[in-house]
Every structure is written in C-alpha cells, then in structure tokens.
Amino acid sequence: MDIKTLLLALALGNLSLCAALFFFEQDARRAGQAARSHATWAWAKQCQALAWTLLYFRGVLPDFLTIPFANAVLFAGFALDASALWEQAGRRVWRSHLLPALGAAVGLYAGAWLLQVPAGGRIAIGAVASSLFFLAGAAALGRGWRHASALRRYLVLATLVCVLAVLARGLGSLLPEGVSWINPLAMQALGMGALYWMMVSSAFGYLLLARQREQGELARLEVVDALTDVPNRRGFYQALTPWIALARRPGTPTALIVLNLDQFKRVNDNYGHPAGDMVLKAMVGVCKKQLRDSDQMGRLGGAEFAILLPRTSQEDAEMVAERIRNAVAALPVKAEKAIINMTASLGVTTIRAEDSTVSLFKRADEALHSPQLDTSEVMKL
Template sequence: MIDIRTFMLVLAIGNIGFAMLMAGYARTAAASPALRVWAWAKLVQGCAHLLGWLRPDLPWIGVAVAANTFLIAGAASEAAAYCTFFGYARWRRVLYPCTALALLAMHGARFAHASPNTLVILMSMIIALYTAAMAAILLRPGAGHSMLQRLIGLNGLAFFAAMSLRAYSGIAHGHMAVFAPGAVQSITYLAGYLLMIVNGFGFLLLCKEEDDQQMARLATIDSLTGLVNRRAFFERTESARLLATRLRSPIALMMIDIDHFKRLNDRFGHATGDEALCLFAATAQQTLRDHDIMGRLGGEEFALVLPGTELEGAVLAAERLRGAVSAAHMSVSGGTYGMTVSIGVVVIDPNEHINSALARADHALYAAKSAGRDRVEVGQSRLRVVAG
C-alpha cells in the first residue's frame, strides 16, 4: 500500500508546480482568463494538500478547516476555469451557491462532531460531484471534441469513479479516514495523481491549442469585416480553382466595389465608412452559400468566388447580392444612408491564372461604374481578351 501522507505531499508539490508553470505561460502569451483561473485553482489545491500533509504535526481544528476549505474552493475554481474556457455565460449562478452549500455542509458536519468516516464520505462525494461536472463539460453531447479534450474528460470520469468508490467504501464498511491505508485509498490517490498530471498538462495544451487557432484566424481573417483577407482569399481561390479543373466544374468570380465610398468617408468620417464596410460584409454573407469564398482585397474592394456556378447562375447571384445591399440601410447623422455596389462577373476558364480572371472581372467592374453604378456587368471571355 502507498503511504498516504507522502502521496499528499507529492500532490501538493505537483499542483503548486503546475500553478507556477501556468502563471509563467500566462505572462508570455495572450492568455485567456480561464488559464489564470486554472492557475489559481492549482495553487489553492496545492495549499489544501500541503495543509493536509501538515495535519498530523499540527492537530488544530483550524488546519483541518482550512484544508477542507481550500480543497473545495480549488475544485470549484477548476470547474470555473472550464466554464470560462468553454464560454458558459451563467456558470456563477450555479457554481457559487453549490460551493457555499458544500462548504456549509462540510464545516457543519465537522463542528457537529461528525466521525472521521462521515467527513471522508462527505468530502469524497463533494469532490466526486465537482469532477463529474467538469467531465460533463468536456464530454457534453453535440460538441466537437478533440482527442485531447476527450482524454481529459475520460480521466475526470475515472477520478469520479475512484472518489465514488471511496465514498461507498466508507458507507459500506464505516472505517474510512484520511490517512487510513487500504486498497481503496491507494486507488483514490493514484487516480488523483493521474488527474493532476493529465489535467494539468491537458488544460495547458487546450489553451495553447486555442491560442494557435486564434493566431491562424488573425492570419487569414480581415479584422474589420470578418471576411477572409487578401492572402487567404488567393490561397482558397487557387485551391477551389484546381479542384474545379480536376472535376471539370465551372467556377465564377466577382469583383465588387462599394459605390461612392470616398464620398461617404469624407462626409461622415472613417468610423462611418468602417460601419458601411461591416454592413456590406454582413449583408453579403447572408446571401452566400457555405462553400462560396468572399474576401476583402483592400479598401472598399471585395472579391467573391462561386464554385460550381456557371455564368448565368453567377449573374443571378450578383443581382441578388446587389439588391440585398441596396435594401440595407445604416444610420448616419441626420438620417439613414443606403449603399449600392457595382459588380463585375466572369467565369474562370480552365487553367487560367487567378490574376488574369481578376483582371477581367475588374474590367467588368469598371464598365459597371462607367455605366452609372449600382449594376452588374459581365466581363469579356478570356479568348476575346487574348484575341484583342
């Protein structure tokens, strides 16, 4: 059998070490609030185990009360970190009252002179419930789980089973105590050690994974409109073009420009201009299919690729987009402002470079502006451009 007191010291050092590791990571990265909460949770849990290790040498009731308080607060903080990480908005309404109730039950039982066996059963049940809640968050139905997330969740379920077994053993046999040796105690502390290692590194990797995804989004998304930026647009369009060539499927391209955008900026200011760009992007996204590719090339110029679309379908889509933008209005000083767009449409020929197709669409866009704006023009075919 393992030495429970020594194992408690190992858990204390491990949790405090993880708290220091996460605090260091938080200082060198744009850490989420969840990571900071998690670091505090590990620190509090480490202090709880350290106080538990000291209890035989400091047999004061205050040490036991502090150890139990820190252990429950640490478990609650860990649950709070998961709720924060996964974006739960109202977790405080549930977690705070439950934690207060758990503390009241634990300390009430102690000051009512409950037996050590009863106190162990009660604490085991409290920690088991917190662990079950965290596992439920990680493994909730309907959410896309990464392998890392599933591993952490299953590890939490294993610890929940160990704590439940500990509580059951105390109820069934009536001789459970904090430092009492036995197979159930050994299983519980080994499961706790595994939980500390897997969840400690796991949560750190989850935060790193989220940071990497955020960096990838920043590298590909226009921060103002939420559309893909110029570089990402060219990369995705080239992939779509190559796929269309292999499948011998049509692929259409639009160049889109907001009419009189400079006049809008000069009259109402750049903040209003930014609002107009955002309104256009939001309106356009409502008319797109999931696999369409729309990007902001710069300023008020946008491009849209429609895979699997012939010229006739592309013109209909362009007219639908033009009408939706015309119907959208935004508030400006003194009233409302209605935008219009001019659109040039072409079909990308097989093996045509994207720059060539963009040039043809841009010529069509210029023709739409020259013809009075707020209209759709079809670009010349590639053969006519080359022949000319």
Template sequence: MIDLQTFMLALGVGNTAFALLMAGYMRGAAGNPALRTWMWARLSSGLAQICCWAAPHLGLPLAEEFAAFGWVGGVALELASYCVFFGFGNWRRILAPATVAALLIVAAAIVARASRAQMTQVVAVIVALFATGAATILLRPQPGAPLLQRIIGVNDALFAIAIWTWMGVANGGLGTFDANPVYGFAYLASYLLMIVNGFGFLLLCKLKDDQRMQRLATIDGLTDMLNRRAFFERAERARQAALRMRKPIALMMLDLDHFKQLNDSFGHACGDDALRLFADTARATLRGNDVMGRLGGEEFALAMPGTSLAGAQFAAERLRNAVAEAPPPACAATCRMTVSIGLVMIDPHEELTAALARADHALYAAKTGGRNRVEIGAPLLRRA
C-alpha cells in the same frame, strides 16, 4: 508501501508546482481569465493537500480545517475555469450559490466536531459532485470539440467515479496502496487527474489562443470574411484543384456602389454597418465551397470552383438582387445599397492575378455602365 499522507504530499507539491508553472507562463502571454482561474484552483488544491499531509505530522488541527476548505475551493475554481473558458453567460448564478453551500456544509461539519473520517467523507462527496459537473461540461455534445477537451473530460469522469467507488466500497476509510485496491484506484486517479488536467488545460488554452491568432491572421475583423492574403491563398488552391480536375472556375470582383458618398454623408461607422450587411447578404447566397474575401475598403473578390460561365452569371445576378433587396443599414435608412460585379472565367493557363485584373476591368465596365449590374469580362486571348 505508500500511505495516504505521503500521497497527499506528492499531490500537493505537484499541484503547487503546476500553479507556479502557469503563473510563469501567463507572465509572458496574453491575459487569459480561464487560465488564471485554473492557476488559483491548482494552488488552492495543492495547499489543501499539503495541509492534509502536515496536519498529523505537526499536530495542527487548523491545518485539516484549512485543507477541507481548500479542497472545496479548488474544485469550485476548477469548474469556474471551464465555465470561463467556454464563455458560459450565467455560470456565476449557479456555481456561486453551490460553492457557498458546499463551504457552509464543511463549516457545519467542523462546528459539529466531525471526526477525520467523517470530514473526509463530506469533502469527498463535494469534490465528486464538482468533478461530475466538470466532466459534464467537457463531455457535452459539442461540434468540433478538440480531442484534448474530451480527454480531460474523461479524466474528470474517472476521478468522480473513483471517489464514488471509494465512498461506496471503502466507506471513506484511510489506507495504503497495498492494503486495498480501491484505495490504489482512487489515489492513482487523483494523480492522473493532476498530471493530465494540469498540462491538458494549459494546452487547451494555448490551442484556443492559437486558433484565435490564426483567425486574426486570416479573417477580416469587420466582415468576418477572408482577408486579402487569405483569399489569395485559398483562391489559388481552388484554381490549382480545378486545373488538376479539369473543371471550370469563375472569378468575380465586387464593389459596393456609391460607398464613398455613404461614408461622407453618414460617417465611417455607418459605412462599416453597410459592409457587414453586404457580407451577411453574400454569405446567405453562396455555396460552402465558394471562396470570398475582402480585398480592401468596399472591394471584394469571389472564386467559384466547378462553376460554368452560365452558372456563375446566375449566381452573380442572384447576389446582386439579394443586395439590392436587402434592407438598408439603420443608420442610412434612405440609402439603397447596390453592388457592381465583374465576372470572368479563369483560363487553365492563366495566373490568378491576371484573372483578377480582367475581372477588375469588367468591374470598371459595370461601374461606368450604370452600376448595380453584372459585367462579363472578355475571355483570355491566346497568342497564335
């Protein structure tokens, strides 16, 4: 038969071990404020639970009082870690006063010399409220939310329900697993919370870090477009798919006109603004399945799967006009930004690099022909 005190010891040791595990993980990883806050939450909860176990065994009333504050601090820090993880802007304005109010309630109960059962009820209500807040954050409607996030949210919700059930049915009493199934449900929910949330949040932070690293490896940091390597990979996949489905695919090379003069006259920061403006303008005119990337400097490439020559020419002219009509960068209000475009259709028997070379040749023709124009490259000549 497992009583509450033994269970508190198990929870305390487990949460403290999780805190140490996360501390060790963070020493070899990039700084993660959310994970650091979570570590302190686990440590606070773990020490509180160990104090709950130690208080009756060692006869230390102060241990129970510390445990009450530790419980509240732990769940508040856990909720704070979620807010930091999701990048909420004004979370401190809400959570900080709520945490102070909860701690003052605990302090008032201690001053009023509340019994152990009464103190348990006070802390349980506070913990349940914070757990409900955590579940609300994790389970809120959010496009693309990972399954792991939902699992942690459901776990927090079940934990809050377990506490409310325990308060309503058992009146905050203390017992054992065998004495009352309500106790068993609440205690097991607590242990499940420790295991799932402990490993779950660690994995959730790692998943976010992996996604960030994947983005850094594939996205150009200045324009938020595909970088050179990622463009070649995705454009090649698009070419292969078009070949299998026997559909056309168009390819363009694009270059901002007089970009060197802009950099020399107004500085590289202004040139960066012009590149971002061009990228935003291009994104607004492209389809969802178009593949566009920055190859370097002011040079971009665009692959348009399933597009005929006439359709690609129309799209290129629309993009050219959109760039010409876009407001100039604020740093160079007197400059008009334009783009030259070289367009080719990729032959079914042609490699992507060869098609890019033809598109680049057409781009050169557009540049020498006066700029701010679309030049269609000659089709691939096949040997007889």
C-alpha cells in the same frame, strides 16, 4: 510515499503552479499581449493550494480549519477547475450550474461534520462531490468528441480513471471495519494518488489546451480577415481553387462576383479608420444576408471583396449582385460623427474551363471597371 508527504506534494505543486502563472502574466503584460490571464484557473489552483496546506497541518491547527473549511476550499478549487475548462470551451457555467453545486457540496459536508457523522461518511461525501466536479470538467473536454484532439481525449479518459479511484476510496470508507480484503491505508493511498495525478494532468493539460487553442487561432487568422471575419485573400483563393478545377467538367457553372465599395478612401479620410471599419463590417453583414450557406465571401484587400457562388449561372449571379447592390445602398451606417451611405460596384463572371485564378479575376475586374463590356459575359452595376 506516506499520506502526509502526498498532502505536502499536492500543496507545493499547486503553489508552484500559482507562482508560475503569476510571473507568466507579468511577462505577458510587459509584452503588451491580450489580457487572457486564465483567472478562473488561477483561482482554482490557489484554492487547492490553500486547502492541501490546511489538510497537511491537520492536528496542528484547529479542526474547524483543517476539516470543514479546508474541504470547502478544496471543493471550490475543483469547481473552479471545471469552470475554467467550460470557459475555455466557450461557455460560462459557473454561476448557473457549478456555484449551486458547490453550495450543496459545502453545505452537506459541513452539516455532516457538525452532526458528527463518522469520518467514513464524510470521506464518502467528499469523494462524491469531488467526482461530480471532475466529471463536469470532463464533460467540457468531451464536447465534440468526434472532432476532439488526442490531448482532449486523453484528458477525458485520465479524468474518468481518477474519478473511479476517488469513488473507490470514498465508498470503501463506508465498509465496516475488519473487512479482510480491504486495506484502509492502501485505499487512502489510492485516493490521494488519484488526486495527485489529477492535479498534474489538469495543470499541464489545461496549459497545453490553452496553447493548442492559441495556435489554432493563429492558424485561422492566416486565412481569415480579423476585421470582417470572412476569408482573406489567401483563404478565399484556397476555397476557390477546387471550383476552378471542377469547371473543367460539364455541369452548372460557378460564378464569381467582385465587389468594391465606392469612394471608401473618403470615409477613412473624413471620418477616420474606426468609421471605415464599421462600414466594412456593416457591408459584409448585409452581403451575407443575400447569400446562401454554400456561398463564400472573402476580403481581397482594402474595400475590395469577392463572392464565390457555386453552381450558379451568369444570369442568377447577376440577380444576386443586383440584390447586394440594392441592400448595400439601403443601409446607412451610423458612425460617431455622421451617417454614412454606401454604394458598391460589382463585376460578375463565371468560371470557364480554361481559367486560372489570374484570368478569372482579370475578367471580373474588367467587368467591374468597364461597363461597355458584353453583359452576357460580365456586368457592371
């Protein structure tokens, strides 16, 4: 495959990605899905498509468009590619890091062109600049390497191989003419082939990573309450199960607190569900401040929550429950139409060797609703 054909393949490949993303976003809007259009990645593909198209028409269009301008747009596409990966990793580094680097790369290349630096020098500058942007994307993919998925690890390794090929192409262009063991056409093909591989790998890799992340979020929402960001009933039961099994062994007991916000239905009825949501989130925030990192809070449903206190005696759990009750009562919630004061009822018990989930929560609920029960076992606040 000759170089012109590779340039055309790069241009058409990026154009097809732009078209596919455009129609995907149209379907997503009609389906009412969340507005996550991967705009940075889309801009990256558009820049690369334009740049490769201009490079393909070199010799037909003016040199200003097909050399400095086309390479500047190409650098922008590579920088936006890296930025999209960092955004996917949860950090926005475009303005603080990649934008200055892009400005330096474009300025250096344009200056070399204006000063009529030989083509080999410009190629070397372009190769180093492109490699730096590729490495920035690889750094985003490589975060948390020990726990990274196989897909992320593959993309990092593939990027590093492409960087080596692009650098070899760029540095090889600086060698003096007539070096017998270097075939200029082969080196050019190596660099262009690496960029083509980079385009395909980054395109499918980014889309697969986005899908992987969405699937992970769906899996998380199966065990996490979306409103309060604590485990839901299913997630809390999963966390509780091993502690019930450990209760059969001698040692420090594990306590359970069941918490219910008093008169919560009136909040929804009088001030609306948004105000009720604010109350629930504020209450969870207050409770977390009273708990250790090892403690686990979960939402069982409505305004009912449970708190798992590993290796905590009945007496210590009662002290924690009292702190939570006072903290909840001391924090008014500012809603749109009123200031809402909260109170909470709590039931405390410890896990026994013979307990199942049913018997444990039955005893905690009895503590919650029956203040006359023996407080050495359970407590009503």
